[in-house]
Amino acid sequence: MYDIEVVKNKVKELVNEKRYEHSLLTAKEAKELALHLGYDANIAEIVGMAHDIAKDFSDEENEKWVNKYNLDKSLLDESYRKMIHADIGAIVCKEWFNFSDEMCNAIKYHTVANEEMSLLDVIIFIADKIGRVDIPEDLKDLKSIAYQDLDKAMALFLEREQVMLQSKGRDLLPGAKKLLERLGEE
Numbered sequence: 137m138y139d140i141e142v143v144k145n146k147v148k149e150l151v152n153e154k155r156y157e158h159s160l161l162t163a164k165e166a167k168e169l170a171l172h173l174g175y176d177a178n179i180a181e182i183v184g185m186a187h188d189i190a191k192d193f194s195d196e197e198n199e200k201w202v203n204k205y206n207l208d209k210s211l212l213d214e215s216y217r218k219m220i221h222a223d224i225g226a227i228v229c230k231e232w233f234n235f236s237d238e239m240c241n242a243i244k245y246h247t248v249a250n251e252e253m254s255l256l257d258v259i260i261f262i263a264d265k266i267g268r269v270d271i272p273e274d275l276k277d278l279k280s281i282a283y284q285d286l287d288k289a290m291a292l293f294l295e296r297e298q299v300m301l302q303s304k305g306r307d308l309l310p311g312a313k314k315l316l317e318r319l320g321e322e
């Protein structure tokens with residue numbers, strides 16, 4: 137139903153070389169995690185491939201999509217700069233490849249965790265973090281933990297993110313905080 141080659145070619149055309157390599161690795165990690173967890177591996181792979189498709193869009197390009205779909209203009213705020221590619225990526229994948237809502241949501245939520253994450257959302261979120269050539273030191277154990285317990289890997293990532301943000305006088309966004317609280321209770 138979905139053709140990964142079409143998505144791959146489009147991603148290659150739109151992102152820089154390093155990001156393309158990261159997209160291939162994220163797709164691979166997402167596929168392997170899905171196989172391990174009994175989720176549809178083809179779907180996980182294709183969403184992993186597509187998740188950063190809009191990351192190198194120009195400001196003008198982002199604005200075009202925000203206007204076309206009548207999205208909240210605050211998405212274009214400077215403070216949202218690192219996150220907008222997830223919102224726009226979900227939209228372009230719907231329009232260009234007819235991704236299901238479930239697939240689009242996983243793209244939308246891959247940068248900012250939220251309270252109600254589906255299995256695919258978490259697979260893509262974690263695959264994005266471990267799908268790197270040089271995984272940062274504090275993420276090196278994430279992969280093996282993800283294979284033991286995906287929720288535990290998610291909680292661990294958020295805990296570390298929280299520590300890092302709090303050291304800068306900031307904190308997790310409310311949705312991510314709620315998710316961390318929920319995972320801690322389970």
Ligand SMILES: [Fe+2]
Nearest residue numbers: 162187188264
């Ligand atoms: Fe990514």
